[in-house]
Amino acid sequence: MIRKKIKEILQSGQTGSQVLVKGWVRTRRSSKNVNFIALNDGSTIHNLQVVADSETFDEEFIKDINTSASLAVTGELVESKGSGQNVELIAKTIEIYGKADPEKYPIQPKKHSLEFLRENAHLRFRTNTFGAVFRIRHAMAFAIHDYFNRKGFFYLHTPIITASDAEGAGQMFRVTTLDAKNPPLTEDGSIDYSEDFFGRPTNLTVSGQLEGELGATALGEIYTFGPTFRAENSNTSRHLAEFWMIEPEMAFYDLKDNMDLAEDFLKSLIIYALENCQDDLKFLAARLKEEEKGKPADQQSMDLIEKLRFVAENDFVRLTYTEAIEILKNSNPYKKKKFQYPVEWGVDLQSEHERYLVEKHFKKPVILINYPKEIKAFYMKQNDDGKTVAAMDVLFPQIGEIIGGSQREEDYGKLVARMEEMHIPAEEMWWFLDTRRYGTVPHSGFGLGFERFILFLTGMGNIRDVIAFPRTPKNAEF
Numbered sequence: 001m002i003r004k005k006i007k008e009i010l011q012s013g014q015t016g017s018q019v020l021v022k023g024w025v026r027t028r029r030s031s032k033n034v035n036f037i038a039l040n041d042g043s044t045i046h047n048l049q050v051v052a053d054s055e056t057f058d059e060e061f062i063k064d065i066n067t068s069a070s071l072a073v074t075g076e077l078v079e080s081k082g083s084g085q086n087v088e089l090i091a092k093t094i095e096i097y098g099k100a101d102p103e104k105y106p107i108q109p110k111k112h113s114l115e116f117l118r119e120n121a122h123l124r125f126r127t128n129t130f131g132a133v134f135r136i137r138h139a140m141a142f143a144i145h146d147y148f149n150r151k152g153f154f155y156l157h158t159p160i161i162t163a164s165d166a167e168g169a170g171q172m173f174r175v176t177t178l179d180a181k182n183p184p185l186t187e188d189g190s191i192d193y194s195e196d197f198f199g200r201p202t203n204l205t206v207s208g209q210l211e212g213e214l215g216a217t218a219l220g221e222i223y224t225f226g227p228t229f230r231a232e233n234s235n236t237s238r239h240l241a242e243f244w245m246i247e248p249e250m251a252f253y254d255l256k257d258n259m260d261l262a263e264d265f266l267k268s269l270i271i272y273a274l275e276n277c278q279d280d281l282k283f284l285a286a287r288l289k290e291e292e293k294g295k296p297a298d299q300q301s302m303d304l305i306e307k308l309r310f311v312a313e314n315d316f317v318r319l320t321y322t323e324a325i326e327i328l329k330n331s332n333p334y335k336k337k338k339f340q341y342p343v344e345w346g347v348d349l350q351s352e353h354e355r356y357l358v359e360k361h362f363k364k365p366v367i368l369i370n371y372p373k374e375i376k377a378f379y380m381k382q383n384d385d386g387k388t389v390a391a392m393d394v395l396f397p398q399i400g401e402i403i404g405g406s407q408r409e410e411d412y413g414k415l416v417a418r419m420e421e422m423h424i425p426a427e428e429m430w431w432f433l434d435t436r437r438y439g440t441v442p443h444s445g446f447g448l449g450f451e452r453f454i455l456f457l458t459g460m461g462n463i464r465d466v467i468a469f470p471r472t473p474k475n476a477e478f
């Protein structure tokens with residue numbers, strides 16, 4: 001008999017056919033004559049109800065069918081008499097692949113805290129919440145490739161090990177094969193990296209952008225989608241040390257084209273999720289409601305699906321950094337000294353400021369442009385005012401910054417001058433500067449933090465719960 005996935009069985013709803021299903025037990029209820037087994041195979045959030053009567057399967061056999069035991073079941077699909085499902089499987093044969101000791105199995109069939117599940121991240125996929133999150137995460141990865149493919153962008157695999165610090169923030173993980181206890185030293189006593197594997201200091205990349213620019217200035221439009229690494233000691237619900245970033249880079253795009261693409265991209269992904277991940281989104285929406293039950297009405301978030309529709313259907317607000325500072329200075333939390341961080345022209349906006357603009361002031365996603373050059377990376381296009389650069393950050397409710405990007409400085413002289421001001425060694429970046437030396441063009445790009453986007457989509461509260469195995473300070477178990 002050919003095995004069928006539970007998703008397919010429930011969708012087709014065909015009764016009368018003989019099927020083979022394989023999966024893990026979520027729960028078992030037993031009465032005198034009959035046992036009900038909720039079986040899940042990961043293909044969908046829904047379980048298949050397996051009915052095993054006590055005549056065919058004796059008590060001794062049934063007692064091993066506990067939560068998380070793995071089974072192969074054959075039988076006939078019939079219309080279900082019980083509520084909650086249309087079809088159920090009347091079991092003819094059951095094979096137990098692996099038992100799961102109910103005394104020891106950590107994930108009991110009850111509500112566990114997300115913190116507890118994080119400590120059991122190796123098993124949390126077996127819960128409804130994490131099943132839903134990771135099916136959605138998969139669907140979004142697919143939708144991203146599909147989106148760019150349809151638009152004629154090429155997927156470029158930029159390196160993970162690199163000798164350059166793209167963002168100039170210096171928060172990188174060193175990659176080395178030198179003996180930590182006894183490294184080779186130069187005459188002045190510093191570590192001699194010429195002896196290292198690559199003959200120079202290398203790190204895990206913080207961004208694929210610089211190599212992406214090389215691709216875009218020949219292929220036209222490219223995107224990267226890969227892991228990126230930041231060694232910043234941030235223990236927040238929105239920071240990971242290892243996260244996935246999508247970085248499109250486009251020749252002949254100015255800042256406006258860049259904003260238009262970012263907005264269309266985000267909206268298209270949300271629409272894809274609404275159309276293709278309904279069951280999982282419905283489950284997560286209900287989970288969020290349950291979670292916020294006790295909260296006062298003004299602290300409860302919008303229904304998850306309503307929120308996604310709202311963002312997909314409304315224009316994002318676009319304004320300059322300078323305008324945003326004005327709004328913040330006139331805001332109630334500023335006047336009442338409720339912001340933890342200072343607000344004045346020149347400071348980097350903190351998540352509390354970003355969220356005020358999005359959640360309280362505009363009640364819509366916001367694209368902020370033209371930031372002070374001092375707080376942005378060296379490669380951004382310098383505006384004529386001499387003070388700002390053509391940066392753009394997309395700010396989302398609950399998240400704050402979800403996208404960071406800019407038009408790039410295409411003028412060789414201006415770029416080199418800025419690098420000098422920022423003490424970035426131009427001679428090491430000769431390969432990057434060649435794009436400006438030979439046939440330079442206006443171009444732009446941005447980076448979407450994949451996990452921040454999944455956080456937004458799923459309504460989860462902590463970024464550690466939307467990546468399979470989170471890497472954060474002092475945490476690399478599993």
Ligand code: 4AD
Pocket residue numbers: 166167206207208209230238239240241243245247248401402403404405406445446447448449450451452
């Ligand atoms: O704003 P960032 O640092 O921009 C860049 O790296 C550019 N090179 C992108 C480009 O223009 N091609 O990072 C981009 C996005 C942020 O907006 C955020 O969503 C995410 O990456 N991000 C993080 N996500 C999780 N954990 C972290 N530590 C993150 N740092 C940035």
Ligand code: MG
Pocket residue numbers: 401403404
């Ligand atoms: Mg940024």
